[in-house]
Amino acid sequence: MLTKLRQILNFKLTIAELIGIGLLLGIPYLAVGLVWSSTHTEHLQQLHGVDLVVSFLGSIASWPVLLFANVCMT
Template sequence: MLRRLDRFLSYEMKVSEFLGTLIIIGIPYGLVGVIWSFTHTGHLRDLHGADLIISFLGSIVCWPVLIFANVTMT
């Protein structure tokens, strides 16, 4: 078991492989965040200007936490 873990952790990636992995993970994460933000806009009603933009972008990034908070708050 430790040999497999050591082999997995000692794998070296090129920068291009690392960036490709981040893109493959980041695109679905971002799409779900945009969908979540567009369907849950109740907290943005009273905001204007930069506050609105920052809160909207923050909800795109933090959608997993907001899902958990929405479930536990209702």
């Protein structure tokens, strides 16, 4: 068991492979965040300018937390 764990932990990846993994995981995460944030804009109605942009980007990045908070509030 310990040798199998060491074999997995010794596996090496190139920078390009790490970037590819990041893109494969990041694109769906951001796409779901964009859809979720676009359909839940009631908290953005009174904001303008930089505050609106930062709040919208923050809601894209933190959609899992906001989704969980939204479920718990209903």
